[in-house]
Amino acid sequence: MILRDRTDNDFGHLVFAQNQRRRYRNVDVGFSHTRHAAETTLREAMDAATGAPPEDHYQGDEQGDPVDFFALIRLHGRRGGAVAIGFRSAGLMPMPCLICGDETTVRSHIIPRALIHAMKRPGRSLVMNRRGDTGWVECQSGAVDTRLLCERHEARLGVFDAYAVKLCKTIKREIDAGQLVIDVSNPEPGRLVAFAASVVWRYAASRSDLAPQRALGVYARRIERLLFYDEPFDPPLLVSLNAYRLDGPEIMNMGAYPHLYSELDRRFRRFIVCGVIFDLMLDNRGPPPPMATLTVNDRSGFTLFDDFPAKVMREPKLATALAAMTLPRRPYRRRP
Incomplete structure (x- = not known):
């Protein structure tokens, strides 16, 4: 994930990986002065996270049932209600x-x-x-x-x-x-x-x-x-x-x-x-x-x-x- 700080006009990245309950948790954070640099750093961090053993991403505080992060879940309301969303595919x-x-x-x-x-x-x-x-x-x-x-x-x-x-x-x-x-x-x-x-x-x-x-x-x-x-x-x-x-x-x-x-x-x-x-x-x-x-x-x-x-x-x-x-x-x- 690429983030932009609109006040300082710099960029950051976040990498997520599954913990012991298969929940996606943040495992890496970085900041860069340009978007291109942030994208480059993000790719490197993602490669490192992908190659690491699964237990490296366990955080020791996992509780509850596993969560499918990529499932669409409507929490409440109709139009305008709170919705938790992820992406099932590139489409x-x-x-x-x-x-x-x-x-x-x-x-x-x-x-x-x-x-x-x-x-x-x-x-x-x-x-x-x-x-x-x-x-x-x-x-x-x-x-x-x-x-x-x-x-x-x-x-x-x-x-x-x-x-x-x-x-x-x-x-x-x-x-x-x-x-x-x-x-x-x-x-x-x-x-x-x-x-x-x-x-x-x-x-x-x-x-x-x-x-x-x-x-x-x-x-x-x-x-x-x-x-x-x-x-x-x-x-x-x-x-x-x-x-x-x-x-x-x-x-x-x-x-x-x-x-x-x-x-x-x-x-x-x-x-x-x-x-x-x-x-x-x-x-x-x-x-x-x-x-x-x-x-x-x-x-x-x-x-x-x-x-x-x-x-x-x-x-x-x-x-x-x-x-x-x-x-x-x-x-x-x-x-x-």
């Missing part, structure tokens, strides 16, 4: 459900996997913007977080996901048929709005240490009430279509996680799935008049114009990501 570990406090959370795809696979062009990886960066990454099905929702509440969002998947499959069929003007049936527009809100909420929760209100403010609570309690909330949702390419003719499987996007003095929460652009407005002013025709709320059908291929993009983040793809990739170098 994300389950946490109490953000809605009901159930400990058995399940995998949540930020953007539904079925939607990505429905929209992807065969044989090509999905190109997504990297989280918290203007770079890019090739993947098959996007990001997953196992800390957000229990099975019951994830299944509730699955209803909205399934609606969006069915709608987007229709769009993909028309694109594959060469249609430039696509009429889309939208018999339950509220479900499409809820789908977009769920993607924005999932990403905000995943990116803000399980506190979506940090990214969405008061709208986090309103989205939760819409998704999980059927309370009315109808933020404007705009849907459009645009394919992306680099200098060559090949159309990319371009995707983007929810991010702030501004146009015509309005701000949107935008995400993209292989050319289908979802713009959710968490703004009381409504969409700007020139973009109002893209709004799908309360519309049983809408029309998309396949305006591809776009070589120059209006969004600086995505433009930077695409530009980076034209440069040689630097080899990964492990830190010493």
Whole structure:
């Protein structure tokens, strides 16, 4: 464990090892002037602790039953209650459900996997913007977080996901048929709005240490009430279509996680799935008049114009990501 003293701006390390009752206790402490030095010292101390016989870590005061340090234990309360946590693996570990406090959370795809696979062009990886960066990454099905929702509440969002998947499959069929003007049936527009809100909420929760209100403010609570309690909330949702390419003719499987996007003095929460652009407005002013025709709320059908291929993009983040793809990739170098 690396610690930082924010007052003195120096760093320290702690090494833990099992005592006679298999409880993890501190067995080594050190301090350094820089983080790099602290990491180096920590690795050396961990190697020494690993190579020592188990009895070297016994402290003589062990009492009670053995404790599984890596098990998730909710001590009391629901949301905001005291929780003792450890890490079961290098991936994300389950946490109490953000809605009901159930400990058995399940995998949540930020953007539904079925939607990505429905929209992807065969044989090509999905190109997504990297989280918290203007770079890019090739993947098959996007990001997953196992800390957000229990099975019951994830299944509730699955209803909205399934609606969006069915709608987007229709769009993909028309694109594959060469249609430039696509009429889309939208018999339950509220479900499409809820789908977009769920993607924005999932990403905000995943990116803000399980506190979506940090990214969405008061709208986090309103989205939760819409998704999980059927309370009315109808933020404007705009849907459009645009394919992306680099200098060559090949159309990319371009995707983007929810991010702030501004146009015509309005701000949107935008995400993209292989050319289908979802713009959710968490703004009381409504969409700007020139973009109002893209709004799908309360519309049983809408029309998309396949305006591809776009070589120059209006969004600086995505433009930077695409530009980076034209440069040689630097080899990964492990830190010493």
